[in-house]
Amino acid sequence: MAETPSAPAPPESASTIFGDALPAAVRFTELLAAVGMERGLIGPREVDRLWDRHLLNSAVVGERIPNGVRVIDIGSGAGLPGVPLCLARPDLDVTLLEPMARRVVWLEEVVDALRLSSATVVRGRAEEPGIKRRLSGADVVIARAVAPLDRLWNWAAPLLRQGGQLVALKGETAAAEAARDGGAVKRAGGSLPVVERCGVDLLETPTTIIVVERVGVRGRDGARGRRPQRTRKDQA
Secondary structure, eight states: OOOOOOOOOOOHHHHHHHGGGHHHHHHHHHHIIIIIHHTTSSOGGGGGGIIIIIIHHHHGGGGGSOTTOEEEEETOTTTTTHHHHHHHOTTSEEEEEEOOHHHHHHHHHHHHHHTOTTEEEEESOTTSHHHHHHHOSEEEEEEESSSOHHHHHHHHGGGEEEEEEEEEEEOTTHHHHHHHHHHHHHHTTBOOOEEEEEOTTTOSSOEEEEEEEBOSOOBTTBSSOOOOOOOTTOOO
């Protein structure tokens, strides 16, 4: 039987980014390296890159998010970027939205193990009418490696309040994607996509994001929409 890889030690920048939550971040890497890999949530080659490619890459996006707002992580999967964001920014109210049952179970286990009181796990797809009604009015939608920008915006826009923003974690092709899909995004009620970088002073490779603001017509529930009543471990 192959030996389960050990999670790498945190780099120096992890302490700056996670602060008092660093022990919980370390625990998250341990869970990913063991249980997460066993369940196919990450590949064996990703274990050595958990900090720089996954946790830190996700957490620094908090630089771009205002204090105390409501955030939805579309297609949370293994918990990226939502879980590191919760750890680095406990002031945020973060919904981890995931359609697959086995990943929902994993996310619930992680939320319990790390005692993430600011996180809520919801099972569903962003494009489902019930999810749109229930989670509308969010301040920020985040997503990582989910879909091309035009499709992602069509999923995110109904969940956002007027003036709310999509923050999409992208790679080196972000500028090309923003240029390619900018017209479609504008026609669907978004602003012109803007490419930014987070963690410039902290990471060897900063995180590239695309930011789109909802500037279209307000929803029937008003500028901010209705805030749904949810329990922390809701799977509806």
